[in-house]
Amino acid sequence: MSVRKVLVLAVAFILMCTVGFAQKRTVKGAVEGSGSDPVGGCQGFDVMNDYNFRFMYVLHFDKNGELVREKYQFKIIGESVYWNSTDLNKSVMGGPGEVVNVTIDPARGLLILRGLSFKVRIPGYGLVFAESGELVWHCDDPFMDTGCVMVSNTGHNQVIEQDLAALCDYLK
Numbered sequence: 001m002s003v004r005k006v007l008v009l010a011v012a013f014i015l016m017c018t019v020g021f022a023q024k025r026t027v028k029g030a031v032e033g034s035g036s037d038p039v040g041g042c043q044g045f046d047v048m049n050d051y052n053f054r055f056m057y058v059l060h061f062d063k064n065g066e067l068v069r070e071k072y073q074f075k076i077i078g079e080s081v082y083w084n085s086t087d088l089n090k091s092v093m094g095g096p097g098e099v100v101n102v103t104i105d106p107a108r109g110l111l112i113l114r115g116l117s118f119k120v121r122i123p124g125y126g127l128v129f130a131e132s133g134e135l136v137w138h139c140d141d142p143f144m145d146t147g148c149v150m151v152s153n154t155g156h157n158q159v160i161e162q163d164l165a166a167l168c169d170y171l172k
Contacts (some may be wrong), residue, residue, distance in 0.1 A: 003047070006148060013029065017072070020032070020083055023063055024060070024061060024062055024063055025061050026058060026059065026061070027058070027059040027061070028056075028057065028058050028059075029052060029056070029057055030055065030056040030057070031055045031130075032052070032053065032054050032055070032077070033053060033055070034050070034051065034052045034053065035050070035053060036048060036049065036050045036051075036052055037049050038085075039082065039118070039152075039159065039162075039164070040073075040159070040162050040164045040165075041162075042084075042164060042167075042168035042171065042172075043084065043168070045064075045084050045085045045086040045087070045171070046085040047082055047083070047085070047164060047167060047168065047171060048082070048083050048084075048085050049080055049081070049082050049083075050080060050081045050083070051076050051077075051078040051080035051081070051098075052060075052076070052078060053074060053075060053076055054073075054075050054077055055072065055073070055074050055075075055078060056072065056073045056075070057070065057071065057072045057073075058070070058071045058072075063112035067106075067116075068106065068107065069103070069104060069105055069106070069107075069141070070102075070103070070143070071101070071102065071104075072100075072101070072102040072125055073099065073100070073101050073102075074099065074100045074102070074117075075098075075099040075100075076095055076096075076097075076098035076099065078095070078096065079081060079093045079094060079095040080093070080094055080095055080098060081093060081094065082094050082120055082129075082167065082171070084171040084172070085120070087171075090171045090172070091171070092120055092121075092122060092123075092167075092170060092171065093120075094118065094119055094120045095119055097116055097119065097164040098116055098117060098118060098119055099114040099115045099116060099117070100113055100114070100117045101113070101114045101115050102114075104142045104143055105142065106141075106142055106143060109138050109139055109140070109142055110136060110137065110139070110151075111137040111139050111142040111145065111148060112134065112135070112136050112137075113134070113135040113136075114133070114134045114135075115132065116130065116131070116132040116157055117131045117132070117159070118130055118131040118158070119132070120167055122166075122170050124150050128166035128170065129158050129164065129167040130156040130158055131155070131156060131157060131158055131159040131164065132153040132155040132156045133153070133155015133156065134152065134153075134154050134155065135150070135152070135153050135154075136150070136151045136152040136153075137149065137150055137151060138151045
């Protein structure tokens, strides 16, 4: 084979290999699992939260392979359980419909959370604890969640404000 043919084939091979990298691409995936987290403190006990979840993600890359945007959804499967850390017999169901959608937009330096992340109704009484709406942070690095300053917060904000009084009263 002549040198010229080898060079033509080599250049063609290199072009074919780099075509995929010169395009924007998206990576999607999902993970399911369970968790248990503290929600906040009451007098003499903590409110804990047990849940099963589905975590879905979409990662957007530019033509250079750089990550340019991330989107996540953290969705509770079924209902979560909120309980008294010192008395396991005292609990209440959360949900249904607890979900958080997260968008990370580094070009604008934004970390945006939307949804109904917490929701507790006391039977016969109604909604006593919720975190909902949209929370927007402007960050130095939204991928690493550093240098963030809250820009906007709309909706019901009982987790952020630690307004647990009604939930604490029910779980005493």
